[in-house]
Amino acid sequence: MKEELKVNDKDIVVPGETIATGMSFLPGPGTYRYESNIVAQKLGMVSVDGKVIKLITLSGKYDPKVKDRVIGRVVDVLMTGWRFDINCPYSAVLNMKDAVSEFIPRGADLTQYFNISDYAIGMITNVTSQKLVDIATKGPGLRKLRGGRIISVSPKKVPRIIGKEGSMVTLIKEKTGCDIVVGQNGLVWISGEPHQEVVAVNTIKTIEQQAHLSGLTERVSEMLANGGSQ
Amino acid sequence: MTYTKRFDGRKFDETRPMIAKVGIIPRADGSAMFQAGDTIAYAAVYGPRDLHPKFMQNPSTGILRVHYNMMPFSGHGDRVRPGGGRRSKEICMVMQNALTPVLDLKDYPNAVVDVFIEFPQTDAGTRCAGLNAASMALADAGLTMKDLVCAIAAGRVEDKVVIDLNYLEDSHEDGCDIPMAILPSTGEVTLLQMDGEISAEMLSDALKLANNTAKQIYDVQKVALKEKFTQVKK
Structure with missing residues (x-):
C-alpha cells in the first residue's frame, strides 16, 4: 500500500473520508485508524503535524474543561449555592464558598449575591466522569456581570475570536473602546458605547463566519477601520 | 409480464436526481x-442536550432520538393524518437503529441528541431520504x-431489478421494495427491510446495485x- 496523504493540509473532510493511507501516519484527535488508513471521524479541517493527523472541528457544543473561563446564567438558587447554565449539555453548580470573597452567614438570602438570570464570569474547577460541573466566581478576573450585552457564538470558533495570545480580541477592544469578555463556552459579553457595541458584535459575527479562512486579522482590522462594515 | 421501460423513463440502475444542502x-x-x-x-439536529424524562437517561452514554413526520399535504392528494402513527413509530425506530452504529456519544452521559425529520413532499423512499438528510445533519x-x-x-x-423506486413502482402489484442503509467506507448494512417477494438471484443483484x-x-x-464552508469564501 502506498503511503500518502489523500487530502491537503487545511482541507475540509467529512466523516468516513480517508485522509491518509499507510501505517507511517498516526491518528490524532477527530480521526481513527481503519485497517491501514487514517479516516475522519468528524466534519472538520485537516491539520497535519509531522506524522500526526488531527482534525479541527468547526461545529459542536461546548465540552467543559477544568480551568476554562466561561460565562454562565443563573437558572436556580439552591440550598448552598446556585445552578448555572453554561451553554452546554450539562449545568454547572456554584458553591457558596466559591462565590464571593466576603463571608456568607448561615441562612442568608442567596439571591442578594446571585439571582435567577444574572450572568457571571466563572472558572470551571471540577468536571466528573458523569459531567457534574463545579465553577467558582471568586478569583482574578471572575465576577458578576452588570450591564452590557451577551451574544452567543460557536464554542469551536472561540480560539479564532481570541486570536494568538488574545491579539484579535485586543484589536476589537482597542478600536471600539468596549469591554469584552470571551467565555470558552461561546458566550461573549460586550459593554461600551451602544453604537460601538454594535460594531463589536458585527465584527465578532464576521470572525465566526470566516473562522476557517486565513488572513482574518487583516480583514478584521479593515472592517474595524470602516466602522464595522465590510 | 416484462417491465421494459421505467414509468419515469429512467435507466434501471439510475437514481432519481438528488439534491443535498447543509445548514439550512x-x-x-x-x-x-x-x-x-x-x-x-428536512432534518434538524438538536443536542447533545439534557434528557427528559429522566428514566430514559443512560449514565454510560448519550442516546439518539429520531422523530419522523410526513406533513399533512405531503402525499398524493389524500391528506396524511398528522401526528404519530403505527407506521411512523416503526420508521423512527428503524432509523434510530440505522444511525446509532455510526455515532459515538460516550462523551455525553445522560444526554440526548434529537433528530427531527420532516417531509413536505413524498414520492416513496422517505426513510432513505430521511436517513441521508439525518446523517448529514449529525455531521453538521x-x-x-x-x-x-x-x-x-x-x-x-415485474422481471427487472431497479434502484430508487418511486411511488408508482413501490406500489406496483408485482414488485418488491428493499430499503437499505449502508456505511459507504466499509459496506456495512445498518438497515435492511423488504416488502414483497423476490428470488434469491434477483435479491443478490439488488443488494449489489x-x-x-x-x-x-x-x-x-x-x-x-x-459546500457550507466554500460558500463563505469571498
Whole structure:
C-alpha cells in the first residue's frame, strides 16, 4: 500500500473520508485508524503535524474543561449555592464558598449575591466522569456581570475570536473602546458605547463566519477601520 | 409480464436526481436537506442536550432520538393524518437503529441528541431520504461519527431489478421494495427491510446495485457538507 496523504493540509473532510493511507501516519484527535488508513471521524479541517493527523472541528457544543473561563446564567438558587447554565449539555453548580470573597452567614438570602438570570464570569474547577460541573466566581478576573450585552457564538470558533495570545480580541477592544469578555463556552459579553457595541458584535459575527479562512486579522482590522462594515 | 421501460423513463440502475444542502435551519445545532426526485426530507439536529424524562437517561452514554413526520399535504392528494402513527413509530425506530452504529456519544452521559425529520413532499423512499438528510445533519452538528450513512431502496418491478423506486413502482402489484442503509467506507448494512417477494438471484443483484449506488450518495453528501464552508469564501 502506498503511503500518502489523500487530502491537503487545511482541507475540509467529512466523516468516513480517508485522509491518509499507510501505517507511517498516526491518528490524532477527530480521526481513527481503519485497517491501514487514517479516516475522519468528524466534519472538520485537516491539520497535519509531522506524522500526526488531527482534525479541527468547526461545529459542536461546548465540552467543559477544568480551568476554562466561561460565562454562565443563573437558572436556580439552591440550598448552598446556585445552578448555572453554561451553554452546554450539562449545568454547572456554584458553591457558596466559591462565590464571593466576603463571608456568607448561615441562612442568608442567596439571591442578594446571585439571582435567577444574572450572568457571571466563572472558572470551571471540577468536571466528573458523569459531567457534574463545579465553577467558582471568586478569583482574578471572575465576577458578576452588570450591564452590557451577551451574544452567543460557536464554542469551536472561540480560539479564532481570541486570536494568538488574545491579539484579535485586543484589536476589537482597542478600536471600539468596549469591554469584552470571551467565555470558552461561546458566550461573549460586550459593554461600551451602544453604537460601538454594535460594531463589536458585527465584527465578532464576521470572525465566526470566516473562522476557517486565513488572513482574518487583516480583514478584521479593515472592517474595524470602516466602522464595522465590510 | 416484462417491465421494459421505467414509468419515469429512467435507466434501471439510475437514481432519481438528488439534491443535498447543509445548514439550512440556522437555529438548529445541525441541519440538512436531501431530495430524491419528488421526495424531500428536512432534518434538524438538536443536542447533545439534557434528557427528559429522566428514566430514559443512560449514565454510560448519550442516546439518539429520531422523530419522523410526513406533513399533512405531503402525499398524493389524500391528506396524511398528522401526528404519530403505527407506521411512523416503526420508521423512527428503524432509523434510530440505522444511525446509532455510526455515532459515538460516550462523551455525553445522560444526554440526548434529537433528530427531527420532516417531509413536505413524498414520492416513496422517505426513510432513505430521511436517513441521508439525518446523517448529514449529525455531521453538521459536529458529532463524532465513524462514517456517514447512505440509504437507498433497491427492488424488483415485474422481471427487472431497479434502484430508487418511486411511488408508482413501490406500489406496483408485482414488485418488491428493499430499503437499505449502508456505511459507504466499509459496506456495512445498518438497515435492511423488504416488502414483497423476490428470488434469491434477483435479491443478490439488488443488494449489489444498492451497494454501488451508496457510493454515489456519499459523494453527493460530501459535496454538500463541504459546500457550507466554500460558500463563505469571498
